[in-house]
Amino acid sequence: MTAMIHPFVEEAVRLFQEHANPELAGPMSKYMKDHFPFLGIKAPVRKELSKRLLKEQGIPDDWETVVRQLWAMPEREFQYVAMDLLEKVKKKLEAGHLRLVEELITTKSWWDTVDYLAAHTVGTLFRLFPVLIALTNERWIASGNLWLQRTTLLFQLSYKERTDQELLFSNIRIYKDSQEFFIQKAIGWSLREYAKTDADAVLRFVEQTTLASLSRREALKHF
Numbered sequence: 176m177t178a179m180i181h182p183f184v185e186e187a188v189r190l191f192q193e194h195a196n197p198e199l200a201g202p203m204s205k206y207m208k209d210h211f212p213f214l215g216i217k218a219p220v221r222k223e224l225s226k227r228l229l230k231e232q233g234i235p236d237d238w239e240t241v242v243r244q245l246w247a248m249p250e251r252e253f254q255y256v257a258m259d260l261l262e263k264v265k266k267k268l269e270a271g272h273l274r275l276v277e278e279l280i281t282t283k284s285w286w287d288t289v290d291y292l293a294a295h296t297v298g299t300l301f302r303l304f305p306v307l308i309a310l311t312n313e314r315w316i317a318s319g320n321l322w323l324q325r326t327t328l329l330f331q332l333s334y335k336e337r338t339d340q341e342l343l344f345s346n347i348r349i350y351k352d353s354q355e356f357f358i359q360k361a362i363g364w365s366l367r368e369y370a371k372t373d374a375d376a377v378l379r380f381v382e383q384t385t386l387a388s389l390s391r392r393e394a395l396k397h398f
Contacts, residue, residue: 181235181240181244182232183232183241184241184244184253186228186231187245187253188248188253190227190228191214191216191221191224191250192214194214194216194224195214195215196215197215198215200213200214200215201215203215203251207251207285207287208285210283210285211251211254211285212249212250212251213250213251214252216252221252225255225256226259229259229260229263234260238260238264239275241260242275242279243278245260246279246282251287254283254288255287257279258288258292261295261296262295265295265296265299266299268296268300270300270304270306273307276292276300277323280297280326281320281322281323284321286357289325289326292326293328293329293330293332294332294333302334302337308342312327312342312346315327321357321358324350324358325357325358328343328347328362328365329361329364331343331365332368338373343365344380347366347380347384347386351384351386351390353387354387356389359390360389360390360393362390362393362394363390363391363392364393366380366381366394367393367394367395367396370394370397371397374398381394381395
């Protein structure tokens with residue numbers, strides 16, 4: 176039996192299809208390496224539509240169902256709506272939501288969704304439930320999944336002085352020889368962001384660690 180479409184998702188589909196622009200859809204998909212079809216709604220309009228949708232529909236009690244249904248929609252704009260909804264409920268996250276978050280990271284994965292989920296959703300979840308960090312970090316590193324591994328590097332982006340420096344540097348050492356662009360880039364990004372909190376520690380680490388040129392360049396961009 177086919178699951179019923181949630182009223183929130185129905186309204187999202189109606190509203191967004193009403194503003195679809197086929198002329199923009201092709202170039203937007205191409206920008207994302209043709210991994211996903213688009214409705215052709217540029218970010219400023221999409222954000223306004225999402226804001227309107229959330230205001231009119233409110234936050235559904237069964238928001239997890241809504242997020243999953245939006246994630247299952249083919250057009251990329253609906254995954255962005257799901258992330259807007261996640262932003263609204265992030266203070267309601269429970270430890271058990273780790274399963275949902277992991278599901279989203281590993282489904283329809285690309286930098287535009289994974290980076291948000293890593294820095295905002297996982298970052299918030301691990302801040303609320305730090306006991307989750309150790310086991311999850313090890314499991315994601317061992318998973319072989321590029322996007323879970325990238326998440327272990329990026330979830331502390333907003334932690335500033337609360338950053339677990341030992342964990343960040345340890346993870347980077349594990350990945351430092353990776354040839355994967357998205358890992359090399361994430362290493363540089365995480366170091367560059369942490370440098371705003373402890374520039375001396377980052378500089379020492381970069382000097383003492385053999386990093387890919389991309390990672391090193393990104394890490395030292397603002398020095």
